[in-house]
Amino acid sequence: MIARLAPLLSGLLFGGGLVLSGMADPARILAFLQLGPGWDPSLLLVMAGALAVALPGFAWLRRRAQPWCAERFADPRGAVDRTLLLGAVLFGAGWGLAGYCPGPALVSAGLLQGAGLLFVPAMLAGAALVRRSR
């Protein structure tokens, strides 16, 4: 029961947080990414708020042997390689072009906004292309 409820509740908090923080609005993201007059530091405050909870929380959790309802904590590690950086640069370019990253885009599509409804299929197509070429 808790194993099912936790992902749902986590999603609810996440989606609510995105809208409340203003990050579901691509104009706010672009106002952070676009340097110059009118620069909006909100995105840094959102990250600071999230990390203020997540950093100590994750550190505390990782001292435990396992999660409540699963065998182990996912903890992907590895070297910083070219694929990672190329991916991050491509993602950053798309993010800077339209102000949408995957979470806000999905929330926007869920709210039936035209931009999100257009962006999400393109995003899935981009992911499918990479998957195909590998």
Add this chain to the structure above:
Amino acid sequence: MLSAILGGVLIGSAALLLYAVSGRIAGISGITYGLLWPVPGDRAWRGLFLAGLLGGGWLAVLAGARLPAVPLPADAGGITLLLAAGLLVGAGTRLGNGCTSGHGICGLARLSWRSLAATLAFMLTGMLVATLLRPALVGALP
């Protein structure tokens, strides 16, 4: 200001809850792609999380959170720009195994060097593109 910090606290709590109970990383791109191209038995929690994500957006709006200015493709810089941006975001997050949530929040909270490198790379690229390239493209594309 306050709503940005409070929204961030909600997002951080969401990531913490999922990690505490399921041991999973609350990375939106990874969760979404894992639902579309699933490993058997690994689907339900992803669907529940994404249903919550969309529901949470709705609830926040219904509860009176300021609705983001309903962006039409034209407001977002035009259809071509949106589609190109979507392709780049999809390809990039798939190739780089994560986005703002998976690398930028969960990865940093796990003290992962890969996530720190990815976060710096997409932040810097995003700033360069939004500052130098986007203004030239908006309105210039169909």
